[in-house]
Amino acid sequence: KHATPLLDELETGPWPSFVTGLKRLRDAEDRPFAPMMNDLLGQLEHSYEERKGFWKGGTVSVFGYGGGVIPRFSEVADQFPASKEFHTLRIQPPAGYHYTTELLRQMCDVWEKHGSGLIAFHGQSGDIMFQGCSTENTQKAFDEFNEMGLDLGGAGPALRTSMSCVGHARCEKSCYDEVKAHRTVINSFLDEMHRPALPYKFKFKFSGCPNDCVNAIHRSDFAVLGTWRDAMKVNQDEVKAYVVAHGRKYTIDSVIAMCPTRALSLNDDDTLDVDNKSCVRCMHCLNVMPKALHPGDDRGVSILLGGKRSLKVGDLMGTMIIPFMKLETDEEFDALVEFARKLIDFFAENALEHERIGECMDRIGLPAFLEAIGVAPDPNMVNHPRTSSYVRTDDFTAEAEKYFERKAREADLTVAGD
Amino acid sequence: KHATPLLDELETGPWPSFVTGLKRLRDAEDRPFAPMMNDLLGQLEHSYEERKGFWKGGTVSVFGYGGGVIPRFSEVADQFPASKEFHTLRIQPPAGYHYTTELLRQMCDVWEKHGSGLIAFHGQSGDIMFQGCSTENTQKAFDEFNEMGLDLGGAGPALRTSMSCVGHARCEKSCYDEVKAHRTVINSFLDEMHRPALPYKFKFKFSGCPNDCVNAIHRSDFAVLGTWRDAMKVNQDEVKAYVVAHGRKYTIDSVIAMCPTRALSLNDDDTLDVDNKSCVRCMHCLNVMPKALHPGDDRGVSILLGGKRSLKVGDLMGTMIIPFMKLETDEEFDALVEFARKLIDFFAENALEHERIGECMDRIGLPAFLEAIGVAPDPNMVNHPRTSSYVRTDDFTAEAEKYFERKAREADLTVAGD
């Protein structure tokens, strides 16, 4: 066994130690992975000494798929031969991360047989990461997972594994069926996930409300967030109870004065005055008073496009592109898939190599992007209209006509739909 | 007399009509300017017909000065010969725009003799604009104005005429002596005004408080705004009186909830709780309750640099560069002038031709700009520190040391100064 004096220091302290876990695997001498984990610890200790990583990439995949495995080959395999291959299988979890103990145990069984015994719940993109597999065993492990009903996730220039919040399953704020949205959308594009052929990665994330518990706006190319269009629901008795419990001054300072658009006012009788036209659905007052305030009934989703981390252009957050879309009937879910398809097609055809869709939007400009994807400009897309006069507006009147026609059409539709 | 059917339409309606004024001048047949104003009206009517301007520039100045006159030669002088030259003399008014009727009448006298009889109080930069002078009379008119104690203002690539708000003269919000600041600064750099030799224009503006009644932040390269460092003064009796007069709900909605940094809270006894550490001196609550709230005693100025209109880079507002500077003693006024001198020198040496200082700051970046003018970075200069990790920080620790040394020095100074 390799000595690990530096790593040993990570076994002190109250938080569960991954080092202790790694050692348990190393010490399970009856198991096939013990030697691999001994050398893995050796290499990791070496990294701690040298303060450098010693893995390099390569190419490993399973039959029929081009992605989903992250290959790792050791650069110090001569010193640590048993962990010279230490690939990760990215496996998509059940939407919303629900598990029975039975499912978890089955996974452990497979991974004890073919892998390292090391599993991460979950990667930042939402995969179960089965970390540490030899090239030889990769196919075997996958076959068994796949037979259990599990499938590989994304890697490389491809559609990536997605995430959805607990939402409908246990959250009163949820404004749409996250599980259905997550599965319907992702399962419509599995080819893009398994056979990487996009210009670069493409991520979807699904949050049930603007609290965004899966960080969709920052961390996905296509963020779907629940919201509502009508008035929030107010239980004035619960409001009064809150004021009694917390005091007037406290209520004013931490609810009224914290509303970002001054949509709230406390009446002199301690009931709440909500100006729903000014409310931006930020969730704050609903969060503070979960018994008193709830989303309205006319629920649906907003879609924001273009979030990503820092490469090349710097961090980007998603931009509001679809302020509201109903998402209840099957037709409405189909419409979401169709919109997603339009985006992926646009991305495939227009993005440069290694360019995310947010970068592409920035490069061509929002007006051209909207035209390309066939979405009409909407003031909710921007913090405010342009402040710069540097634009050629000779077709302004024609563009305005389009807007008025669209509004007339929508008004008709609304009437027709009533 | 030229027929002016289009201009005549501007004589209807209740607002004072400049056309009626122009006609009064045209019709004053005993005065030297009547023919000029007849042709001026003719040319203006022609503009209204053609919807085009018909003036072009040229070169006209007074002896000893390079700027301050805006030359205008008619492109349609063949049709309107009497107004073929129609130059403007930009004359600096008394700081704060104070006039006796005597002074105004003297100005009228001069302008009836040598000019068109048309005067604008004032131009957007703050000049009295004596509009409409022949080349021949320009020197004569200037000589008479100059003898009265008036001087030309700026034009071209030069220091420009400045403005200061009424401030100390009649406003309870004023935090420094605007007249003294305005006159001391501008009169220190008259050479830069009268003999244009800067890369481009350079404007100072002086507002007594952050209400910024002379639009300094948007419209000047060097904006001086009054502010204070200690706690605001609160007269709780007047606060209570306000609440009684306006109601609790109204007071909360229009004062407490409108404070940009939630620095205010209304106590249950209707007194005001001010968190002066969070207050950003926006003036709102002081504006709403002028009897109850006043600036603190430790007053001074903030300086913002780089405001301008839209040419080339788009509109820029001034950036906070000096969050606080005392401005009471003569030495402190000298320090302001010295800082202004440093800026003008920096501008003269570093700006490209036709580049404003704000554009120059943007081009070289705030860190380099601060280094060049010898000002230490301060968090009040930014909305927030950098969000981008794209920066080389190997000297971070050395830079931090400088900060700690500076803070220690300042602490010493404060102690020594106490």
Added chain:
Amino acid sequence: MNAPAQPRRPIESGVPDPFPFMHPLMKKNYGNWDWHDRPRPGVLRHVARNGDEIWTVKAGTQRQMDVFSVRKLCEIADTFAEGYVRFTTRSNIEFMVSTQDKVEPLIDALTSAGFPVGGTGNSVSMISHTQGWLHCDIPGTDASGVVKSLMDMMYDEFIKEEMPNRVKITTSCCQINCGGQGDISINVQYTKPPKINHDLVSKICERPAVVARCPVAAIRPAMVNGKPSLEVDEQKCVCCGACYPPCPPMQINGADSTKIAVWVGGKHSNARSKPSFHKLVVANLPNNAPRWPEVAEVVRKILYAYKDNAKDWERMGEWIERIGWPRFFELTGFAFTKHHLDTWTGSRKTMNMSAHVHF
């Protein structure tokens, strides 16, 4: 013209000292004012720490004034006020008197001489004003005419104080925008690239200077008909008109190109929200001299949507922030188009990168 025998050297006196021209009570209490109120529209009462009071009566002027108007104002000041006046940042005139009883007669005198009393507090003040056809060498429209037309339309809002907060309006007669930012801004907006008069370019333009002025590098030196001229890449050109002042043959003005745009939500004060730039509402309005009725109608709609819907102390832009731009376009009835999406440097930061939405 005879050359003067001995040219006179200027006295470089700079900014005149205002104290000789300042009302005695203002001089006496300089830096010592305590509070103020507005007893009625157009009238301010300032109270000094020592209890002194000064009454200000404010009136509108046409800014570009004939000497007769100026003399008329002087006459009123001498007869009904105390001989002291000042002009404000917005070309209104203020008369200061030391007792309340002088206020009403002064108001009467001003009103009957045709000078509207108002412009204080939460009224619509005089429009910031530029030169236009009267004097500038590059104007697309006439500032004074636009201002006169609009002030006629808003006359009642000048003499009353019925707005939610101060309304500060500006105009500019070309895109250079000497008038600056405003709660409402009425500015020339060119809609076509300049037409080049090639014959003149070679004669009067310094070509590198013109090329350098273009913000999008759309201008290239070129030979046209064998003479050195310029050419414009019309795909790139943002129709800003910046090439026109240094090179008048770059003809930016024309009936099909010189249009008017209306912007809202510019703000200079630091009260509540930070200062802001104005934002586009409508472009491509006709440059319809002498009374610009289409422009007046747009301004009217915006102004009354604000008056009817904003809360006290909300400036135009702050009101819109609260109710949201979707509702602003709804309430005013204007169209939101692709041109409202910013495309200039930094436009990414104008996008709504949040789930905050207004319905």
Added chain:
Amino acid sequence: MNAPAQPRRPIESGVPDPFPFMHPLMKKNYGNWDWHDRPRPGVLRHVARNGDEIWTVKAGTQRQMDVFSVRKLCEIADTFAEGYVRFTTRSNIEFMVSTQDKVEPLIDALTSAGFPVGGTGNSVSMISHTQGWLHCDIPGTDASGVVKSLMDMMYDEFIKEEMPNRVKITTSCCQINCGGQGDISINVQYTKPPKINHDLVSKICERPAVVARCPVAAIRPAMVNGKPSLEVDEQKCVCCGACYPPCPPMQINGADSTKIAVWVGGKHSNARSKPSFHKLVVANLPNNAPRWPEVAEVVRKILYAYKDNAKDWERMGEWIERIGWPRFFELTGFAFTKHHLDTWTGSRKTMNMSAHVHF
């Protein structure tokens, strides 16, 4: 290794249906929850519209788990809970039970097995986690080690709910920042341009691809010692490390270059303020494995300044917005330097273009 006789075709089943694995009460009340509260740290009670209640007990894990830990958690779930668990966005584990009386025994079982119960509401939750030396091919540090060290330091704040609001911390082991934005973010920050291993470049790098990756166009193809290689303009290079993944000979890591920076005020939720990016506090901290004490100390100072000074419901960034950055640097004792001034695209909009100042 024998080639498999008949390669198995994958079943492209995609995202698994979670309903077979979902707690029955969650299935029953799917989409019909009414409200929730937190009876104690680590415990949530959700009440359905029909009155059903479900109790959730939440515990921390090390994320990168050995099968023995996973089996241990399963054992606890079977014995003390009802056999259903879920993991959260932050790798915490949740046990759902249908009656309150099952809560305490479950907490005891978890605690004695070494899994801290907490992470709910206004606690410090588990740190978002990346790969580091354990698995990534480009890491500057070890994410798991940093996280373990910090969670030890903040253990009490995980099991208590004493923060003004939720605290969401992230780490990233290179500047690519897979860990994302956080109330506090602990990220590798390279401080020097890459050192080029010229011998290797020609062998393994596709040079145009590397050149294209650089955000500031600092990389040029060049001949070095007669072989095709690359060169870096060190004046331009912003030390981002983006050239390293496509071209490992662009050695960005090294003791003098791989440092750690701490950022604050990133926020994903739309509650109150819009989502925001994190902002720089301290750079150049040593990459001091195995316990990163200097980093822990910085995080501790920030965390407790927040705990002691923020108001209820203020997230880290919102607290700082209120009190101002000057005061944040004062309260935490860190230096504000030129490196805190943004220089990247759009930096003009990060400047304070107002008279709003904090003293």
